[in-house]
Amino acid sequence: MEKLLQAVYSGILYGSVYGLMALGLTLIWGSLRMLNLAHGALYLAGGYIAFFLISQTGLPVYAAFLLAVLGAAIIGLVLQLTLINPLLDNPNRDSASLIATLGTSIVIESAVLLLFGPQVKQIPAVLEGSFKVGTVLINYHGLLVIGVAVVCLFLMTLFLRASRYGMAIRAVSQNMDAAKLMGIPILTVFLIVMCVSAALAGLAGVLLSSIFYIFPTAGLAPMLRALVVTIFGGLGSVPGTIWAAYIIGLLEAFLQVYLGASWALPGLFLFMIVMLVLRPNGLFGLGEVRRL
């Protein structure tokens, strides 16, 4: 019973953070039709900016968190303007953007290593304190992380459903030429998508590094999970991505609790392979690639 509670709590926590990460990936996939391999580096940037601000300037933790998210968004903005935009008309855009974003992630990881060294760091929690249910330790900060992630996922869904810009993003992902003919400025939409996506990755980095540790290669594991989630959710589908994030988060937590931590990643990939055989278009794919 306590194992079950532990697994459910961790699973929801992981799922919330994976949801933030994967939503960013899926937004970029949906509109720009590219895989952003720098997504893990943006996660890393969020975590380290928060760490730097808290340890060096003594800013309150929540202010540092907000600035870190903003910082990740700015890195996304620069990435889009300097690297992705020039590649848009390139005939080899698919491979070129993979290489460019992979290169970016290497640059950011190396910069972090240079600036902060290889040691693990920890960001303090916003809320101290915890309570116990049986032997399961639940801290307030973890609950806060879940709350923030859920609110952000909800707001993002609302933004995409109901706002003028959100509709423009979905229109671009469903039919780019028709979207242009509606007078939608494609480059601006790409820029907004990249900034929002980077901010979400940065937020995930900030939230998770305050529960676990952060180190120069800490972005890789969350990005791998986010990739599994986006593929499982049906690339480009927002509701599919959010459901998939919680399913993958819970699966990972159950594997950890019942089989041991070393089973988590192989288990996830085994699950993904089976899923790809059974439902090649993802959980919510209806025989076609679903769009935003």
Add this chain to the structure above:
Amino acid sequence: MLTVNGLTAGYGGSQVLHGVSLHVAAGETVVVLGPNGHGKTTLLRAISGLLRPTAGTVELDGVNLTHLPTEAIVAAGVVHIPQGDLPFPEMTVLENLLVGAYRPEAWAERHERLERVFALFPRLAERRKQLARSLSGGERRMLALGRGLMSKARVLMIDEPSLGLAPLVIEQVYNTIHEIKRSGLSILLVDENADHVAGLADRMYLLEAGTLVREGPAEELLRDQALLAAYLG
């Protein structure tokens, strides 16, 4: 109003349009007739900026639109309703229409515009909450027209609205275009069927192999059965 001068465009190495010049006056309905594969769609794509013309100019009331991005051309009031189906398949009818009013000038008036479109297409009002991909072919064409009307268009360019529709539905679609014409909007319509546009067109051009070969009042050209048979087969 809309003036196209010596427009040349193509795909990759192959040139499709060879110096096309035409004009559309305020409130006028102009039809470009031509067989399939002779550059009708390319002409509209080059005007709306989806395809970069290699030579020539596009002007609206003397303002040069030629090398502007598509969103600026739409903002100026030249709105292109493309050929084919499935506008934004995973969005509802209502969302599709709202996206049509994306430009700030149109967005501010979206509620009034929506009412007008729903009055013109009661069918769309009934299906407003349905996903666009669940509509029938005729309804999708209505949606494409309605979405174009959500914008602040001054010239509406319509690409072969009859394509792939049943005869009865085709009649409805052209009746609607008649009503749009009556509202005073300038229309540039490309088509391959002379019967569809009879009574609708004020002036016509015949397009053959990327060149405009004849121009004249619609009645005059449509009376010349031998000419139409020669060009359209």
